Amino acid sequence: MQIYLPIAEMSVNVFLLLGMGGGVGFLSGLFGVGGGFLMTPLLIFIGVPPAVAVGTEANQIVASSVSGVLAHWGRGNVDFKMGFVLLLGGFVGSTLGVLLFAFLRELGQIDLVISLSYVIFLGTIGTLMFSEGVRTMRRRKSAPTQRRKLHQHTWIHGLPLKMRFRRSKLYISALMPLSIGFLVGVLSAIMGVGGGFIMVPAMIYLLGMPTSVVIGTSLFQIIFVTANVTFLQAYANQTVDVVLALLLLTGAVIGAQFGARAGARLQGEELRVLLALMVLAVCAKLFYDLLITPGDLYSLGITR
Amino acid sequence: MNRRIVRFAVLSVAVLTLSASSRADTLVADLSQHLVGITTGFAGADVLLFGAVEGHGDVVVITRGPEQPAVMHRKSRILGVWVNTASMTFDRVPSFYGVASSRPLEEIAPATVLARHEMGVEHLRLALARAKASPNVAAEWRDGLLRNFQRSGLYANSVRNVTFLGNRLFRTRISLPANVPTGIYQVQVFLLVDGRVVSAQTTPLSVSKIGGEAVVYDFAYAQPAIYGLIAIALALMAGWLAHLAFRKA
Numbered sequence: 001m002q003i004y005l006p007i008a009e010m011s012v013n014v015f016l017l018l019g020m021g022g023g024v025g026f027l028s029g030l031f032g033v034g035g036g037f038l039m040t041p042l043l044i045f046i047g048v049p050p051a052v053a054v055g056t057e058a059n060q061i062v063a064s065s066v067s068g069v070l071a072h073w074g075r076g077n078v079d080f081k082m083g084f085v086l087l088l089g090g091f092v093g094s095t096l097g098v099l100l101f102a103f104l105r106e107l108g109q110i111d112l113v114i115s116l117s118y119v120i121f122l123g124t125i126g127t128l129m130f131s132e133g134v135r136t137m138r139r140r141k142s143a144p145t146q147r148r149k150l151h152q153h154t155w156i157h158g159l160p161l162k163m164r165f166r167r168s169k170l171y172i173s174a175l176m177p178l179s180i181g182f183l184v185g186v187l188s189a190i191m192g193v194g195g196g197f198i199m200v201p202a203m204i205y206l207l208g209m210p211t212s213v214v215i216g217t218s219l220f221q222i223i224f225v226t227a228n229v230t231f232l233q234a235y236a237n238q239t240v241d242v243v244l245a246l247l248l249l250t251g252a253v254i255g256a257q258f259g260a261r262a263g264a265r266l267q268g269e270e271l272r273v274l275l276a277l278m279v280l281a282v283c284a285k286l287f288y289d290l291l292i293t294p295g296d297l298y299s300l301g302i303t304r
Numbered sequence: 305m306n307r308r309i310v311r312f313a314v315l316s317v318a319v320l321t322l323s324a325s326s327r328a329d330t331l332v333a334d335l336s337q338h339l340v341g342i343t344t345g346f347a348g349a350d351v352l353l354f355g356a357v358e359g360h361g362d363v364v365v366i367t368r369g370p371e372q373p374a375v376m377h378r379k380s381r382i383l384g385v386w387v388n389t390a391s392m393t394f395d396r397v398p399s400f401y402g403v404a405s406s407r408p409l410e411e412i413a414p415a416t417v418l419a420r421h422e423m424g425v426e427h428l429r430l431a432l433a434r435a436k437a438s439p440n441v442a443a444e445w446r447d448g449l450l451r452n453f454q455r456s457g458l459y460a461n462s463v464r465n466v467t468f469l470g471n472r473l474f475r476t477r478i479s480l481p482a483n484v485p486t487g488i489y490q491v492q493v494f495l496l497v498d499g500r501v502v503s504a505q506t507t508p509l510s511v512s513k514i515g516g517e518a519v520v521y522d523f524a525y526a527q528p529a530i531y532g533l534i535a536i537a538l539a540l541m542a543g544w545l546a547h548l549a550f551r552k553a
């Protein structure tokens with residue numbers, strides 16, 4: 001059954017879209033990630049224009065983050081103060097990101113920048129996650145882990161504008177979460193992702209937040225940042241396809257249910273290694289496409 | 305399908321009587337429909353063109369989409385990675401081009417005639433915005449543009465058949481793929497005798513989004529701010545509904 005997408009201006013099989021939503025939803029439920037970093041490359045792969053893929057995926061992530069944050073809110077796992085500081089940076093970053101996106105699109109370099117951002121960030125995060133996962137799996141078998149110190153003082157703690165975050169048990173400079181929020185905001189707008197896969201490690205390793213509040217707080221700020229991206233992409237570039245977004249999220253919601261159930265049967269470290277392998281696979285595919293000689297050196301830019 | 309044939313027959317008779325009454329008209333043609341609507345289930349469309357000619361000759365049918373400027377990029381390798389390093393703008397490029405003929409084009413007319421009337425993809429006149437490129441470089445850009453349009457199915461890869469029924473009636477099908485651009489198309493019908501165009505006729509064909517598709521598209525462009533807010537509101541609602549469904553399960 002074909003459906004014509006009004007903004008993407010193409011005809012796609014409904015079941016392909018539902019299946020993609022379901023598959024990515026399953027993986028996101030399994031690993032507890034947003035799935036934007038899988039869905040955006042997939043959409044581009046089936047022929048959706050990159051600009052529409054990024055704008056529409058931001059719209060879909062709003063929905064999946066809302067359902068995620070409501071669950072975490074119920075358990076009190078959201079640090080709202082930290083979330084607000086992060087999203088302040090995220091708002092500025094994502095606004096700049098949308099402007100940068102329009103500029104690069106005009107230059108004809110947006111596809112390259114999207115691919116390179118994916119290769120660099122997925123490659124780095126995937127490698128770190130993989131080595132960490134393997135190390136913990138080994139350590140679990142050999143010796144009992146020694147307890148980590150609650151805080152390690154570094155130059156980060158010398159920065160001005162200190163704020164107290166009660167829920168995270170932190171007293172740190174607001175500049176840190178502001179700049180992390182800013183960076184993830186820029187990436188969110190350009191890569192069409194929520195940015196959880198960068199935000200979560202940054203919160204744990206750079207800010208030192210307790211793991212229990214990390215996911216909920218990250219999801220909380222992702223709602224606002226992706227809503228900002230959705231609005232700006234719709235307003236400035238007309239690249240948000242609501243029909244596509246609704247079809248994808250229908251599949252994603254159902255897939256995530258099954259994914260979460262399957263995830264409960266697996267060990268945390270095994271999950272992390274599996275997720276790392278998947279991230280590295282996406283990264284390798286995109287990197288390979290940049291390196292091989294294209295079939296046609298000439299390509300059509302934006303026609304409008 | 306049956307209704308189509310009946311309609312075709314009725315209109316053909318009408319066309320015949322019409323052409324018989326006015327001998328000056330050596331060529332008459334019309335389309336089975338003048339509006340192609342892009343609806344939710346749109347997956348391409350076929351439009352039937354039929355007509356009649358006075359005396360013997362060959363028929364060539366050219367379908368052109370609305371013209372627009374086009375930007376082309378060329379990649380080259382930088383540090384092992386393929387990057388767009390050059391670009392070129394074409395002033396006016398038809399957004400769709402299809403051609404049908406009663407015999408192979410090269411048998412119908414000499415190359416000069418084909419070129420004058422832009423019959424066949426290779427004879428399309430595509431002007432570069434700036435004449436800064438040397439002729440052979442310009443030709444490479446042109447070929448690149450044709451390849452890209454042919455790959456996306458918007459320019460014909462081959463010449464379709466115009467079939468004659470008897471000596472005077474002819475028909476052909478104009479196939480529009482699912483990714484056709486919207487706008488007013490021009491369907492040009494030529495009658496050629498001994499390699500010369502003796503008669504020509506142009507019929508407009510409108511391709512536009514209709515129904516729900518048109519509503520969403522027009523709204524996204526006319527009220528982008530409100531469209532963005534609605535998109536967010538829909539996502540918030542969907543997320544909340546999903547949360548309720550999750551909790552129950």
